[in-house]
Amino acid sequence: MDVKSAFLNGYIYEEVYVCQPPRFEDHKHPDYVFKLKKALYGLKQAPRQWYERLSNFLLSHAYERGKTDKTLFIKKAIQ
């Protein structure tokens, strides 16, 4: 399966600000900048935050992270 716009899923904890994008300006405060809550493509934090979000999600669903291959997740069914 393929995650759509994967990097937009990551949450960002550092303070990163962006200019108001064209056609999305705030008319009341045109001189304000936006603070990012989630990652954007091109940010150097983006890949790391995406991995963090995905791995935390899988780990919370009882998946185990591979010991050498950190992108392999294993779940053993216990019922």
Add this chain to the structure above:
Amino acid sequence: MREAKQIRHCLLRKQSNDIILVQVYVDDIIFGSTNQNLCEQFVAVMQGEFEMSMIGELHYFLELQIKQLNHGTFLSQTKYCKELLKKFDIENCKEISTPMATNCYLDSDEKGTSVDQTKYRGLIGSLLYLTASRPDIMFNVYLCARFQSNPKESHFTAAKRILKYLQGTTNVGLRYPSEVSLNLVGYSDSDFAGCKIDEKSTSGTCHLLGSSLIS
């Protein structure tokens, strides 16, 4: 009553042996399980959290073509290999049955004419990725890779010979039969100070689980 209990216990134990494996590559996820239910659960859970598309059975992942047949799985990079030959304009060349001549001896060749380093590195990089499913060219690619800092005509000729060998063997790949033999066998070989430049030894290893190559 007792019989029913035993059957239930058996089912439970069978289910507890099930396992699901999930492999992530940035936004591409492949997964497999011994139990179809686990796969369906995984898809449902993931689609609840992220926006994603299901592509179905695994055929192609990171330039690896995967064929799942009744008697096993076959991995190859045929498409990648053909594109590689096209990229280096070597599509219509003569096929050669070996990747390197037996009397081939490469040294730093200080007096030889230099070739385009970027092109040489590009060729080596592309061949390195191909070794994922082609251990037969591994030694030759690594040998050519040693001269990347100062590639000469002789090194480029040797690297192009690997391409000529690939021309006739684009369909070759790795086969993983579904028979369950867990017999782990390791092989290694080395020559003693075989390199004539600095008298270093070359060694290589491979491991087979049953009849499948795993490292």
